[in-house]
Amino acid sequence: MTKEEVDRKWWEIGDFFRRNSLWMLMYCTGCCAIELPPAMTSAYDMERLGMGPMATPRQADVLLVTGYLSLKTLRRLIYTYEQMSEPKYVVGFGSCTINGGIYHDSHAVINQLDQYIPVDTYVAGCMPNTEAVMNGFIDLMELIKTKKADGWKRYHENYEWYKKNQLDSLGSIEVKDEFHE
Amino acid sequence: MSIGLSIIAGLGVALFGFVLQTSVAGLNRKVVARLQKRYGPKWYQEFIDIFKLLSKRATSHGWIFDFGVIMALGGIIATAMFMPITNNLLAFEGFDNFFIFVYLIAVGMLGMAMSASGSGNPLASIGVMRALTTMLAYEVPFMVIVLTIINLTGESSVSAIAQAQQLGGDFNWFIIALPIGGVVAVLSLMGMLGKKPFETYIAPAEIASGPMVEYGGKQLGMLFIMHEITVFIEVSLFVHLFLGGAENIIIFLVKYVAVYTFVNLISYVNGRFKIDQVVVFFYKWPLLLAVIQAVMAIYLGLVI
Numbered sequence: 001m002t003k004e005e006v007d008r009k010w011w012e013i014g015d016f017f018r019r020n021s022l023w024m025l026m027y028c029t030g031c032c033a034i035e036l037p038p039a040m041t042s043a044y045d046m047e048r049l050g051m052g053p054m055a056t057p058r059q060a061d062v063l064l065v066t067g068y069l070s071l072k073t074l075r076r077l078i079y080t081y082e083q084m085s086e087p088k089y090v091v092g093f094g095s096c097t098i099n100g101g102i103y104h105d106s107h108a109v110i111n112q113l114d115q116y117i118p119v120d121t122y123v124a125g126c127m128p129n130t131e132a133v134m135n136g137f138i139d140l141m142e143l144i145k146t147k148k149a150d151g152w153k154r155y156h157e158n159y160e161w162y163k164k165n166q167l168d169s170l171g172s173i174e175v176k177d178e179f180h181e
Numbered sequence: 182m183s184i185g186l187s188i189i190a191g192l193g194v195a196l197f198g199f200v201l202q203t204s205v206a207g208l209n210r211k212v213v214a215r216l217q218k219r220y221g222p223k224w225y226q227e228f229i230d231i232f233k234l235l236s237k238r239a240t241s242h243g244w245i246f247d248f249g250v251i252m253a254l255g256g257i258i259a260t261a262m263f264m265p266i267t268n269n270l271l272a273f274e275g276f277d278n279f280f281i282f283v284y285l286i287a288v289g290m291l292g293m294a295m296s297a298s299g300s301g302n303p304l305a306s307i308g309v310m311r312a313l314t315t316m317l318a319y320e321v322p323f324m325v326i327v328l329t330i331i332n333l334t335g336e337s338s339v340s341a342i343a344q345a346q347q348l349g350g351d352f353n354w355f356i357i358a359l360p361i362g363g364v365v366a367v368l369s370l371m372g373m374l375g376k377k378p379f380e381t382y383i384a385p386a387e388i389a390s391g392p393m394v395e396y397g398g399k400q401l402g403m404l405f406i407m408h409e410i411t412v413f414i415e416v417s418l419f420v421h422l423f424l425g426g427a428e429n430i431i432i433f434l435v436k437y438v439a440v441y442t443f444v445n446l447i448s449y450v451n452g453r454f455k456i457d458q459v460v461v462f463f464y465k466w467p468l469l470l471a472v473i474q475a476v477m478a479i480y481l482g483l484v485i
Contacts, residue, residue, distance in 0.1 A: 017233035021226070042218040047210070050226055055385035058240065058397035061233075085397035086238045 018061065018087060019144040021050045022137070025060035025084070027077055030067015031127050032093035038130045049137060057083040062140070065119075068096035070108045074116060075170050081117050088152045089144070091136055092119045095126045102126065115165045118151030191262025191272035198261050198413030199406060203227045205438055206409065209445045216449060231405050239398025242300045249296020250400045254407045256288030261410050264417050265340040267427045268347075277339045279327060282418060289407060290316065293392060300395035308391020311382035311456045318463035319372030319379070325471040326362040326369075329478050330355055330422060339418065343426020354425040358485050361474040365467045366423050367444070372463065373415045376448035381456045416441050 001009075026036060040046045040053070054060040057080045069077060081090070092113050095101035100111035113119055120143060123136035143149035155162060207227040214221025223229075241247055263281050265271040294313065297305040331337045334345045346353050356363035372379040382391045396404055420426065420436045427433035454462065477483040 014233075014236035017229050017236055021229045021233040023230075045214070045219040045221075047214060047222050048220050050222055050229060055389040056394050058395055059390070059393070059401055060397075061237075083240075085240060 015144055015147070019141040022062045022089075022140070023052055023054040023060050024062045024064050025054055025057050025080065026064045026066065027080060028064075028066050029069055029073055030094070030096060032066035032096075032123075035093070035127060035130050035133050036064070036066065039133050044130055044134055046134070046137070049141070051137065057081075058085060060084055061088060063088065063090045064093065065090065065097055065113060066093040068101060068103045069110050069113065071110065071170055072108075074110055075173075078117060078166060086152050087149075089120045089140060089149050090117060090151055091140060092122045093133070093136075094123065094128055098122055098124070110169060116162060116169070118154045118162075120149045120151045187272050188262070192258070194264055194266060194270075194272050195258045195261040195410060197266070198264070198410050198417070201434070201437070202409040202413040202416075202441075203231070205441055206412075208438075209442060212442060213445065213449050216446065227409075231402050234397075234402030234405060235399055237398035237402075239396075239400050241400075242395060245299030246296050246395075247400070249292045249294075249299055250396075250403050250407075252292030253289045253296065254292075254403050256285065256290075256292050257407045257410045257414070260285040260289065261414055264414055265343070265421065265426075266417070267429055267433055268340060268344055270430070271340060275338070279331070279337050279339055279342075279418075279422075282339070282414065283324075286411070286414060289411065293404065293407070296400075297392035297395070302395045304388045304394045305392050307388050308382050308384075308394065311384075311388075312392060314456055315372060315375075315379060315382055315459055318460045319369045319467075322365050322463060322467035322471040323369035323373075325468065325475055326359070326365050327422060329359065329362060329471075329475040332479055333484065339421045340426065343421040346425040347428065354423060356423040359474055359478055360485065361470050361477075363423060365471045365474065366419065368463075368467045370415065370419050370440075371444055371448065372459070374412055374444060376444055377451035378448075378454050378462075379459050380448075381454055381459055384453065412441070 026033065028036070038044060046052075051062075057063075061084075063077075063081055063084065065077065081088070090113075092098065096103060096109075097113040097119065100106075100109060103109040104111055110116065121136050121140045123132050125132055128136070140149060204224065204227075207222070207224045210226060211221035211224060260282060262272055263277050263285070265277050271277060290312070294309045297309050330342060334342050336342055336345060346355060346358075356366065371377075375383060383393075384391055388394070393401065393404060416437055417433075419440055420433065424436050424440070427436060
């Protein structure tokens with residue numbers, strides 16, 4: 001076997017572990033977040049899939065963006081996404097992350113999440129029901145298996161484009177960092 | 182046994198502890214799930230979690246951060262090497278003194294404390310401070326009760342204490358012979374394992390996993406391995422000191438699983454103490470009970 005083949009085999013083994021143990025960071029911004037408690041508790045029992053909530057972005061694998069994003073929360077979302085360790089995946093919930101949903105004409109709300117960070121799976125609906133949420137996670141597992149969940153790679157490759165979109169919407173901010181002065 | 186063979190046997194004990202505790206923790210996730218009317222994950226879910234973490238890329242926050250993790254894992258493996266599993270299965274003959282465990286287990290804890298402080302996250306520092314405060318709280322009553330046992334048996338070797346209990350038959354276990362001390366020991370064990378009323382230093386909702394807030398990927402995987410071996414050491418100590426040890430490996434496994442599951446079940450129906458409540462609790466009831474038990478056993482000779 002060549003080195004590429006060996007690397008690919010190792011990556012496939014790693015993918016098996018990664019898709020069977022997805023730790024979530026729940027960035028609960030809107031109403032879709034209400035679908036997560038029934039998915040986690042005895043009704044649908046997400047832990048069967050090896051999924052569980054995590055308290056900090058460093059430990060998490062999946063970022064769940066559940067609802068509309070105002071410009072202020074988007075900035076924190078990007079910080080959070082960039083802190084997560086790779087490989088990392090993003091799941092967008094509901095129509096707000098797809099096209100702005102019912103808040104599409106608000107001055108403070110962004111319409112397409114995909115312009116700012118790469119999204120691997122969307123769960124459609126306003127709000128999606130819990131079966132759809134569970135289905136979305138199964139879809140994400142399937143995408144990881146077929147190596148199509150490569151949003152974190154696309155973020156590296158198209159970083160200029162994402163950065164430009166982020167700056168256009170958010171503007172740059174001066175961070176006063178006393179620690180490093 | 183030559184020193185080389187002893188070291189290999191010791192590493193085998195550490196590996197055995199890791200595999201055993203990881204499996205038992207996975208089974209316990211299923212048990213807890215049934216308690217909450219859920220189905221629960223696969224029994225080997227914990228192994229998948231650890232291998233996934235080891236396969237991920239990790240951020241470093243400087244060499245103290247990385248070195249502390251290695252020191253923690255190495256310290257805990259070194260502690261586990263001295264642990265007797267049964268009466269005869271023991272890597273270093275004559276070196277299983279109780280105080281070796283007390284001193285060596287601190288190396289692992291301090292390595293983790295150093296590494297977490299090196300991450301520069303204030304939540305990690307708060308978590309470390311709370312972990313060391315909790316340690317200060319549960320160690321005192323536990324020490325009083327173990328020193329009582331050492332006084333009664335005249336031995337401080339863990340396997341010798343286990344054999345002293347076996348000589349008197351099944352009902353000479355110290356959890357029965359010293360009933361008040363047994364209660365104190367269970368409470369201290371819950372503090373050691375970081376189970377629910379005393380898990381203030383993890384506190385995911387308040388301080389985002391405490392000491393582990395900045396760990397992800399490989400370092401977190403190594404800390405998970407460290408945690409599993411630490412739990413193995415603490416539960417095995419309880420089995421040997423209070424439940425009469427084990428003549429063979431089957432008895433050891435049964436006692437080990439029973440103790441861990443019992444503590445875990447208590448844990449999942451409890452809330453969480455604040456850090457000052459943890460300290461006040463341990464210095465009030467368990468310490469009082471431990472001193473009463475010590476006076477009763479040593480000065481009045483009241484041992485069942």
